[in-house]
Amino acid sequence: MSHQKAQSGITPYVSRVDRRTTLAWLGGAVAAGLAAGAGAVPGAAEAAVVAANTLKGYGTDPKLTHPDKAPWPRLMTPAQLQAAAVLCDFILPASADAPSATALGVPDFIDEWISAPYPAQVADRPAILEGLDWLEAEAQRRHHAVLLQLASADRAALLTSLAAKPTDPSLNKPHIFLWRFRALVIGAYYTTKPGFKDIGYHGNVALAAYPGPSDAVKAHLDRELKKLGL
Amino acid sequence: MSEPYDVIIVGSGAGGGMSAYTLTKAGLKVLLLEAGRNYDPVTETPMFNIPSEAPLRGTSTPDKPFGFYDATVDGGWQVPNEPYTIAEGSEPFMWWRPRMMGGRTNHWGRISLRFGPLDFKPKSRDGLGQDWPITYDELAPWYDKVERLIGVTGRAQGLPNTPDSPDGCLQPPPTPRAYEQFVTRGFNGLGIPVAAMHAAVLTQPLNGRAACFYATSCGRGCSIKANFQSTTVLLPPAMATGNLDIRANALVYQVDLDRTGKAKGVTFVDRVTGEHHSVTARSVVLAAGACESARILLNSKSAAFPDGLCNTHGMVGRYLMDSVGTSVSGQFPALENLPPTNDDGMSVGHIYVPWWGYEKQSRKQLPFPRGYHIEMGGGRAMPGMNLGAMLSASGDLTVGSALREDARRIYGSYIGFAGRGEMIPNEDCYTDLDPQVKDKWGIPVLRFHWKWSEHETGQAAHMVQTFLEVIDKLGGKPTPGYQTDGKQAISRGGEIIHEVGTVRMGHSPEDSVVNAYGQSWAVKNLFVTDGAVLVSSPDKNPTLSILALAWRSSDHLAGLARRGEL
């Protein structure tokens, strides 16, 4: 079955979260009544979600110059994290000049996001987790294999069908999920140093004086303004 | 130093910091009581940190409502343990408070516009609102002094009711950014003049403070002291006089009177220990922020003042104002694929649009009586999580290299337009004490009453129309979600964080709480030097005027003290 296809599968995503941090979360999670190994036991994920909602955020006076890692435990199951990784690199694979989303740890960030105890993130949580579960189930349904171990052409076909504007109504929900997931990946990716470079953000460096726009920029503006009759 | 002090100042923000600066320099022994914790911008400001170093990429949360790196400590729209309420039937009201030394000057927007001559005489202008007991010319020398001390950019442009500063007051404004040069042509195409921004940011070194180095976000604070914060510009020189004691975490709730009816000091609760203390002084200055100064007066009840100190005529808490606000953003194809520019630094526009409709209003050709100015934001700011939404709003569900191209194309092509307009004081906007709700220490909290009038909603509708016109002129598309009905478009009361009034100055005890020097009519050694004393709320953001008034009032207080007249 699936292990026979292992050659065409992709290397599993290795979380960037270090062990010390995971242990700290476990401490917090146990204190909040969270079963260790959430997700392995039926119902544990739901229990974890309920417990997580009672967890606190980073508070109203966090240290800003050297921020602590987000203190809440992560809620994704290993399978969800892997599905997130597959999707991250479908959205932003490596290019000639820039690293992939997984190379920047974006899957862990999405886990941090959907696990956060704040209202906006709590609101994102069900759709993201359900979307990831759907993706895994769809791989099984279409190809009888786990997502990670699909033949690359099958995986690409599955993801591309999701990205296209759905004609099949059963794809509506997964498609909406993909929009939201993509927005999170974009935000997470371009707020890193490699992301800055790729998008063309050149700031955050001290300057002796503000130079103002270059001649090339002014020429571009003049051209465009002329087209607008201004 | 020992008690009694010459002066106790309550609050260390714009008004309190300015009072401390002036009074200590005048040689008076001062105790400054601040509800927030001590705060040091030099060591605590996350200058070059990027979003990926912060939880949730620095996104706003209820714990840090303006983002993780924003300087606000222990506050925002809610302060732990210190609730406020909204009266039944009132429109919404929002109250932004931090709990830190320097108050809101640590994360304010730094836009520093002088009120104009008309702004001091609104009632004489069109019969609405109330005239101030002072004229522009009377306050002008203190505007000059404040600009010289804190450092404000700008240029004389000769526009109506938008005063030019005398030579030597202002710092040179920076060249407009690319998108600002673009937008200027759009406004000019509509016949609307654009002006250099007046911002409390140094473009040249001043009094040992470095000039802005055009990087890092000012709302986080500035460790090199290039922008104005009470904690970097006012409190250190006040401290250096040797005449200042500061106590943090001191939440003042009452002004204490002696047998003759003069103020003898204040009582506060220590927010950390929960202990109550009284301290004494020959005079008291309230500068806890407009609403909180009113709260302290209302909570200071005695046989002589059963409804709260200085409230015999029911004037305390009245005429609460904010600025009118609304915004629309647009996406501009003309800015797509602009060669990358570095737009960092100063964190506000290098330009703004002063109100241009005075003539029309004097001829009654506009359906609303007072004006607004326009602030813009755009360019290639450090990317944040909102980039995802931006790309969702303006394209297809691309992935891979197509997505990378979209990102490069869309990034920097948005411009946001925000209006800030004058609100006319009305009888429906005020604050009083909630009859039931108390804070953690048992002290009654404020209850807000709010209602915008047609003067404001009509103005908000005009703002939206103007923004749509300029977006269209520049070939842009407005971001959906804006409202054209002024009642829907207008900000909530307090949301623009320019709440002023509540302890207004005036000509007599019947129409005001304090005189033209912030000195209370009822208790002559009690002064108010924050935004509470403002009589009107012109479109120009209030803080420069709060600073100028606080300096003028403190000069007056120091004179009275010197002559033994307090």
Ligand SMILES: Cc1cc2nc3c(=O)[nH]c(=O)nc-3n(C[C@H](O)[C@H](O)[C@H](O)COP(=O)(O)OP(=O)(O)OC[C@H]3O[C@@H](n4cnc5c(N)ncnc54)[C@H](O)[C@@H]3O)c2cc1C
């Ligand atoms: C995000 C933001 C952007 C802004 N942008 C601009 C702008 O561009 N231009 C502009 O002009 N204005 C701007 N403002 C408004 C500006 O910050 C205020 O007008 C100004 O700080 C008011 O000064 P203040 O002295 O009245 O109050 P504050 O600066 O708020 O200071 C009051 C101080 O008193 C303390 N305090 C409160 N209660 C008590 C108590 N009971 N006992 C002891 N201490 C107490 C507070 O902790 C605080 O430190 C902005 C504000 C914010 C938050």
Ligand code: SF4
């Ligand atoms: S932009 Fe300039 S003034 Fe603002 S924080 Fe940075 S250095 Fe300071």
